[in-house]
Amino acid sequence: xxxxxxxxxxxxxxxxxxxxxxxxxxxxxxxxxxxxxxxxxxxxxxxxxxxxxxxxxxxxxxxxxxxxxxxxxxxxxxxxxxxxxxxxxxxxxxxxxxxxxxxxxxxxxxxxxxxxxx
Amino acid sequence: xxxxxxxxxxxxxxxxxxxxxxxxxxxxxxxxxxxxxxxxxxxxxxxxxxxxxxxxxxxxxxxxxxxxxxxxxxxxxxxxxxxxxxxxxxxxxxxxxxxxxx
Numbered sequence: 001x002x003x004x005x006x007x008x009x010x011x012x013x014x015x016x017x018x019x020x021x022x023x024x025x026x027x028x029x030x031x032x033x034x035x036x037x038x039x040x041x042x043x044x045x046x047x048x049x050x051x052x053x054x055x056x057x058x059x060x061x062x063x064x065x066x067x068x069x070x071x072x073x074x075x076x077x078x079x080x081x082x083x084x085x086x087x088x089x090x091x092x093x094x095x096x097x098x099x100x101x102x103x104x105x106x107x108x109x110x111x112x113x114x115x116x117x118x
Numbered sequence: 119x120x121x122x123x124x125x126x127x128x129x130x131x132x133x134x135x136x137x138x139x140x141x142x143x144x145x146x147x148x149x150x151x152x153x154x155x156x157x158x159x160x161x162x163x164x165x166x167x168x169x170x171x172x173x174x175x176x177x178x179x180x181x182x183x184x185x186x187x188x189x190x191x192x193x194x195x196x197x198x199x200x201x202x203x204x205x206x207x208x209x210x211x212x213x214x215x216x217x218x219x220x
Contacts, residue, residue: 007218009119041122100129108135113216117119 001032005110007103009117011042012059017116018046022062024114025071036072036110037063038103039095044080047073047091060092067094074098120148123220124166131173138210139170140202141178145220146186149178151194164194171197179207 006025010017021037029035039046051058067073073095080087080097087097107113123139130137141149148163155162170176178193180201193199202210211217 005216009122009220040126041119100126101133103126104130104133104135107130107216108133110216113218115216115218117219 001034002111003034003109004028004036005106005113006035006037007113007115008037008039008043008046009041009115011045012051015118017118018059018063021116022059022066025066026069029066029069029071034072035066035070036074036106037066038074038076038098038106039079040076040100040103041079042083044075044083044085044087044091047075047095048085049090049092064092064094067092072096074102076100076103119220120145121161121163123218124163124170126218127170127174128166131170136174138174138214139176140207140210141176141199142182142207143179144182144186146178146182146188146193149176149193149197149199150188151192167194168196171199175200177202177207177210179204 006021008017008021012018025035025037046059046063048060051060063073075087075091075095075097077087077097077099127137127139176197176199178199178201180203183201
C-alpha cells in the first residue's frame with residue numbers, strides 16, 4: 001500500500017475542501033494506505049478543538065475521527081503562531097505540530113501528493 | 119497564497135527537494151519589474167524570488183504573459199524567467215512527481 005500526502009490550505013466551513021479531504025482521507029485509509037494530512041496557513045483552523053456548531057459535528061471532530069482511524073494530522077507551527085493559535089494546547093488530540101521543512105521531506109517520501117488549495 | 123507558495127518552495131530548497139516554479143494566469147504579475155509593495159505597506163517577495171530564480175529557475179506561461187499585454191522586458195530581468203509554451207508547460211508538470219497550485 002502507498003503513502004499518501006494531502007496538503008490542505010483552506011479554512012473550515014468557508015470552502016468544500018475540508019469535507020473533500022475528510023472523505024478522501026477516509027477512503028484512502030480504509031483502503032489500507034498510509035495517509036498524512038498537512039494543514040498549512042488558514043487550514044490550521046481546521047484542527048482547533050474549540051470549534052462550535054450547535055446542530056452538527058464540527059470539522060475538527062470529523063478530522064479527529066480520522067486520527068482514531070490512523071490518519072496523521074500535522075499543523076504548520078508557524079502558520080498557527082502567526083494566527084495567535086497555541087499549537088501545543090488549542091489543537092485536537094493527536095494533531096502534531098510540524099514545519100514546512102518537514103512538509104518538503106514528506107513530499108519527497110510520499111508516493112502521491114494532492115493539494116487542496118483555493 | 120503566492121507568499122506561502124514561495125515559503126514552501128524555499129523550505130523545499132533548504133531540504134534539498136528542488137521544486138520548479140511555474141507562473142500562470144495572474145501569477146505572472148509576481149514577476150513584474152519595478153514593484154514597490156512597501157508603498158502599500160506590503161512585504162516584498164523580491165529577495166525570496168531572486169533566490170529561487172538563482173537556485174531552481176522561474177518559468178512563466180507565455181500565453182499568460184501575452185494575454186495581459188505584457189512583454190518579456192516587463193518582467194524583472196534578474197529573475198531570468200523562461201517563457202514556456204503550453205506544450206512545454208505540460209511537459210514540465212508531467213516531469214515532476216507532485217504539483218501544488220497557489
